[in-house]
Amino acid sequence: MLHFLFVKFLSKETAMNRKNGSKSRSDVRESLLKRQQELLILLDGQRGQLNGHQDGADLVDDAFEEIANTIGSELIDIINQELLLVELALQKVSDGIYGKCEACNKKISKTRLSIVPYATLCARCQKKAEGGNHHYSRKRQFKR
Template structure:
């Protein structure tokens, strides 16, 4: 992949980063409202806690994605973007178009997933 193609991925990454930051800000406000609001009864309190828990899980997932995006942006700046961290071969362009912050090629990702399932 040439450096000329990097701008496509950098734009996608920056666009997604801005989306995530906005969602995280909205979630932070919603979580604060849920924890600070007056709760009517035990049922409402339980629903509020479940809703808060779901929002916190989404928040954590998005924070992780944001970290992956920042790593990918740094790799673009360093000229190491699009290289599998495991086999050091180029990651397929179609894979990067779907997941621009991918760290691994398809084959290595499958190996990692299989190892992860075997450890559980």
């Protein structure tokens, strides 16, 4: 039986922090450690599903399993990427540089950090990094 794993990008605690505002350094560290543990559990479960290969009775079963394994491998990559970001954020907390943009060296907004606690760039630099220099708005789209 195939179980699909949906990676949750925001934990309940992260959602609560958006409502409560800023967090102390120890609170940030605790949240990051909690997310790290969640990701390790997800990673272990997903790897277990990939290792549970069974030979299918026919080509359809084999094809379905191949698709499931491809999706599982992609999920493992996503989990690993987030895990690396969390570990980097934990190191920054330890070094006392958590919350500084790696590009412009300015503070990352508390709102952004409450949503993406492992953000390495401020919103402005992130937009530039993604090539988001669009001057497009919905008003222009629907203007007659």
